[in-house]
Amino acid sequence: MKNIFLNTIILILVTATLTAQKNDEKHQKKEDQKNRAYNATQELIDSGNYLFDPNYISPGITLATIPNRFIVKDGEVDIDLPFYGTGRGAGGYNTNPYINYQGVPDKYNVKYIDKKRRSIIKIGVRSGSERHDITLTVGYGGQTTVKVISSARSSINYIGHLKPIKEENIN
Numbered sequence: 001m002k003n004i005f006l007n008t009i010i011l012i013l014v015t016a017t018l019t020a021q022k023n024d025e026k027h028q029k030k031e032d033q034k035n036r037a038y039n040a041t042q043e044l045i046d047s048g049n050y051l052f053d054p055n056y057i058s059p060g061i062t063l064a065t066i067p068n069r070f071i072v073k074d075g076e077v078d079i080d081l082p083f084y085g086t087g088r089g090a091g092g093y094n095t096n097p098y099i100n101y102q103g104v105p106d107k108y109n110v111k112y113i114d115k116k117r118r119s120i121i122k123i124g125v126r127s128g129s130e131r132h133d134i135t136l137t138v139g140y141g142g143q144t145t146v147k148v149i150s151s152a153r154s155s156i157n158y159i160g161h162l163k164p165i166k167e168e169n170i171n
Contacts, residue, residue: 038117038140044164045110045119045138049073052136052144054160057084063158070146070158073165077123078102079134085154099132099148099156101125107133138162 044050052070054063061084069080079101107124117140125132131151138144146158 034117034140037142038114041119041138041140041142041162042112044142044162045121048075049165050162051165052146052158052160053163054081054146054158056159057082058145058157058159063160071165072123075108076103077105077125079125079132081148081158083153083156085156087153099127099150099153101127101132136162 050072054068054070056062063082066082067080068082069078071078079099081099083097083099105123105125107122109122111120113120119138121136121138123134123136125134129152133149135147136144142162144160144162147155148158149155
C-alpha cells in the first residue's frame with residue numbers, strides 16, 4: 001500500500017512538472033509573437049509611410065461604406081474622416097461634415113511604451129480656423145484607436161488598424 005501511494009505521488013509530481021514546463025513554453029511563444037508584432041509595428045511607424053484604416057467610430061458607427069482616408073506619407077498627412085458629433089461656435093449650414101487636412105502637420109511626435117508594447121503618435125493640424133489634435137494609440141499588432149480633439153467640434157474616437165501603404169489602399 002505504501003508503494004502505491006509513493007508511486008502515485010511521484011507520478012503526480014512528474015505530470016505537474018511537465019505540464020508547468022509546457023505552459024511556460026506556450027507563454028514564452030506567445031510573448032515572442034507579441035514582441036515580433038510590436039517590432040514590426042515600430043518599423044512601420046518609423047518608416048513614416050502608413051495608413052490608418054478605420055472600422056468604427058466609437059460607440060459603434062461602422063465605416064464600412066463611408067469613404068474615409070488617413071494617410072501619413074513622407075512627412076505629410078492626408079486626412080478625410082467623417083465626423084458625427086456636436087459643433088461648437090458659429091458654423092452655419094455649410095460646415096464641412098468631415099475632418100479634412102492635407103499637408104505637413106504643425107506637430108508630429110512618436111512615443112514608444114515598450115513595457116506595454118504600445119505606441120503613441122500625436123499629430124497637430126490646423127484646417128482654416130479649426131485646430132485638430134490627433135492621438136493615435138497603436139497596439140503591438142497594429143490595432144489602433146484615434147482620438148481627434150477639435151477646437152470647433154466635440155471629440156471623436158475612431159477604431160481600426162495601422163497598415164502599410166499599398167497603391168490599392170490609396171485609390
